[in-house]
Amino acid sequence: MASKDIYRIGTGAGFSSDRLDPAVDLVKRGQLDAIVFECVGERTLAFGHRDRQADPAKGYNPLLERRMRAILALCREHRTRVVTNMGVANVQAAAEATAAVARDLGLSGLKIATVLGDDVSEDISLDAELWEPDCTVGEVGRPFIGANAYLGADTILPALEADADVVITGRVADPSLFLAPLRQHFGWAEDAWPVLGAGTIIGHLLECAAQVTGGYFADPGLKDVHDLAHVGFPLAEVTADGSAVITKLDGTGGRVDEQSVKEQLIYEVHDPACYLNPDVIADFSNASLAEVGKDRVRITGGSGAERPEQLKVTVAFDGGFLAEGEVSYAGANAAARARLAGEVVEERLASVHGSNAPRRIDLIGVASVHASALDGPEESQDVRLRCAMRGQSREDAENLLWEVESLLNCGPSGGGGYRGHITPSVMTYSTFIGRDQVSPSVEVIET
Amino acid sequence: MSRRPLREIAHARAGDKGNRSNVSVFAYAAEHYPVILAQITPARLKQEFGSLLRGEIKRYELPNLNGLNMVMDEALEGGVNESLNLDGHGKSWSSLILGLEIEVP
Numbered sequence: 001m002a003s004k005d006i007y008r009i010g011t012g013a014g015f016s017s018d019r020l021d022p023a024v025d026l027v028k029r030g031q032l033d034a035i036v037f038e039c040v041g042e043r044t045l046a047f048g049h050r051d052r053q054a055d056p057a058k059g060y061n062p063l064l065e066r067r068m069r070a071i072l073a074l075c076r077e078h079r080t081r082v083v084t085n086m087g088v089a090n091v092q093a094a095a096e097a098t099a100a101v102a103r104d105l106g107l108s109g110l111k112i113a114t115v116l117g118d119d120v121s122e123d124i125s126l127d128a129e130l131w132e133p134d135c136t137v138g139e140v141g142r143p144f145i146g147a148n149a150y151l152g153a154d155t156i157l158p159a160l161e162a163d164a165d166v167v168i169t170g171r172v173a174d175p176s177l178f179l180a181p182l183r184q185h186f187g188w189a190e191d192a193w194p195v196l197g198a199g200t201i202i203g204h205l206l207e208c209a210a211q212v213t214g215g216y217f218a219d220p221g222l223k224d225v226h227d228l229a230h231v232g233f234p235l236a237e238v239t240a241d242g243s244a245v246i247t248k249l250d251g252t253g254g255r256v257d258e259q260s261v262k263e264q265l266i267y268e269v270h271d272p273a274c275y276l277n278p279d280v281i282a283d284f285s286n287a288s289l290a291e292v293g294k295d296r297v298r299i300t301g302g303s304g305a306e307r308p309e310q311l312k313v314t315v316a317f318d319g320g321f322l323a324e325g326e327v328s329y330a331g332a333n334a335a336a337r338a339r340l341a342g343e344v345v346e347e348r349l350a351s352v353h354g355s356n357a358p359r360r361i362d363l364i365g366v367a368s369v370h371a372s373a374l375d376g377p378e379e380s381q382d383v384r385l386r387c388a389m390r391g392q393s394r395e396d397a398e399n400l401l402w403e404v405e406s407l408l409n410c411g412p413s414g415g416g417g418y419r420g421h422i423t424p425s426v427m428t429y430s431t432f433i434g435r436d437q438v439s440p441s442v443e444v445i446e447t
Numbered sequence: 448m449s450r451r452p453l454r455e456i457a458h459a460r461a462g463d464k465g466n467r468s469n470v471s472v473f474a475y476a477a478e479h480y481p482v483i484l485a486q487i488t489p490a491r492l493k494q495e496f497g498s499l500l501r502g503e504i505k506r507y508e509l510p511n512l513n514g515l516n517m518v519m520d521e522a523l524e525g526g527v528n529e530s531l532n533l534d535g536h537g538k539s540w541s542s543l544i545l546g547l548e549i550e551v552p
Contacts, residue, residue, distance in 0.1 A: 043527070043528065131465075132465065132466070216460070217460075219454070219458075222454060222455075222458075223458060259458060259473070259475075262471075262473050262512050262514060263458065263459075263460035263471060263473070264460070265512070266460070266469070266471035266509065266512075266514065266516050267460055267462045267471070268462035268463065268464055268469065269462075269469065269471075269516065270464075270467070270469055270505075270507075270516070270518045271507060271518075272507055272509060272516060285509075285511075286511065287511065287512075288511050288512075289512070301511075319528055319529075322531075358531060359531065360531035360532070362533065364533075368533055369532060369533050369534035369539045370496075370499060370532065370534060370537060370539045370540055370543055386533065388531040388533075389531070390529075390531065425528070426528060427528045427529065428528055430465070
């Protein structure tokens with residue numbers, strides 16, 4: 001098969017804080033046609049809006065400059081296109097920051113395209129019904145932060161057709177970042193539903209980067225992963241029929257086999273026959289996997305049906321402040337002392353501070369996380385009390401930390417190692433918006 | 448017939464969307480797919496973890512992959528934005544489910 005019949009697309013990041021060295025390696029040695037950096041989640045988007053409100057030059061991915069500085073020259077050398085949603089809540093500022101890095105590197109004539117139109121903060125109706133809870137946007141009763149529609153691959157195509165070297169978006173559905181270059185390369189039509197479904201599934205497999213190559217997988221003794229510290233990021237060799245081989249670079253850590261690919265195939269999927277995306281309703285139910293070499297898995301059988309009429313929108317609101325304070329107890333009777341300390345904190349939040357904010361007490365080492373669903377945890381001699389509370393104001397949140405820290409002198413015996421922190425918090429909800437209510441556009445700047 | 452932890456014959460991965468968790472469970476060997484099909488059911492999860500799995504549980508069968516997808520509503524104490532759980536994403540659900548004991552022929 002001639003090399004142009006295979007499109008090589010890799011992943012440079014699978015979340016906002018993902019590693020950089022595997023991305024650089026992939027650009028250097030992967031002979032990629034395109035590399036995608038997927039860096040937006042519902043919460044990162046909300047925090048992006050906040051950053052932009054505090055400083056109009058911010059609101060894009062905080063690692064954007066470091067990533068661009070590390071890859072732009074290599075991407076030009078290897079003729080690899082970059083597609084990324086690192087624009088988050090400020091796509092134009094991200095493009096300007098990228099252009100500044102390119103100029104600094106002496107890369108002239110670099111075309112940087114922005115995809116705009118996902119920010120519907122001004123357009124979202126107060127009467128729009130949320131998926132859950134059962135209320136409208138206007139009835140949430142918290143300060144509004146912003147709203148973004150999930151755009152599809154069609155909004156990226158004009159940027160690719162303008163020969164952009166780098167395409168920067170805000171909220172685009174994650175698989176669409178991958179589907180767009182595939183559509184452009186293979187000429188897949190807007191209504192070629194089965195192959196768009198297959199391409200969406202390839203995007204879905206790649207979008208979380210190392211999660212398909214052995215990350216989020218190892219369970220020592222049962223599921224061992226070679227050289228996890230240097231787990232490689234994935235690339236797909238895609239053919240025009242929408243089938244692909246998922247693989248990684250030789251010499252990197254990790255594993256690509258039926259097990260690792262299966263787990264990622266169903267990751268965050270509900271009905272596998274009906275995976276909603278702006279481009280297509282993808283159908284994973286007949287997908288099958290085959291190991292075709294070391295660290296090479298072929299996926300075939302992906303399909304799809306006509307795209308949904310409406311677009312999903314994430315609406316973000318202020319969520320107050322999350323306070324978390326911790327103290328450790330060790331040795332005999334540690335769990336009982338930690339439990340008593342937690343009771344003291346609960347009592348004083350109510351009686352001294354009059355607080356009825358949602359709160360939670362965990363005994364780390366006895367029962368925390370979802371292990372609290374299990375009966376009869378064993379006693380431990382190494383217990384960390386964790387108290388968490390969501391306060392509406394910073395002062396509410398500080399009251400919790402005060403009560404946990406004051407356990408050192410006033411609480412049960414032998415408590416030490418206090419740590420506490422307060423995290424600003426957001427709430428995000430989903431609703432729909434009509435396609436006719438968003439106006440996507442592309443702008444290109446050149447260095 | 449032996450009673451063994453699920454993790455000896457299957458692997459799993461947890462994901463979240465809002466207050467809904469999905470845990471996919473795959474038999475390592477095709478011969479064990481009928482075993483998980485018979486024993487990893489919504490009713491079993493409700494019985495074992497009912498105090499935290501408060502909503503409806505739907506199961507999708509994935510015979511091509513020798514797997515099941517358990518989709519559990521109201522499983523994340525409000526979801527990652529709202530939950531006070533250290534594991535707000537519910538990543539630990541895969542390990543908890545793999546700890547269930549099952550009868551293996």
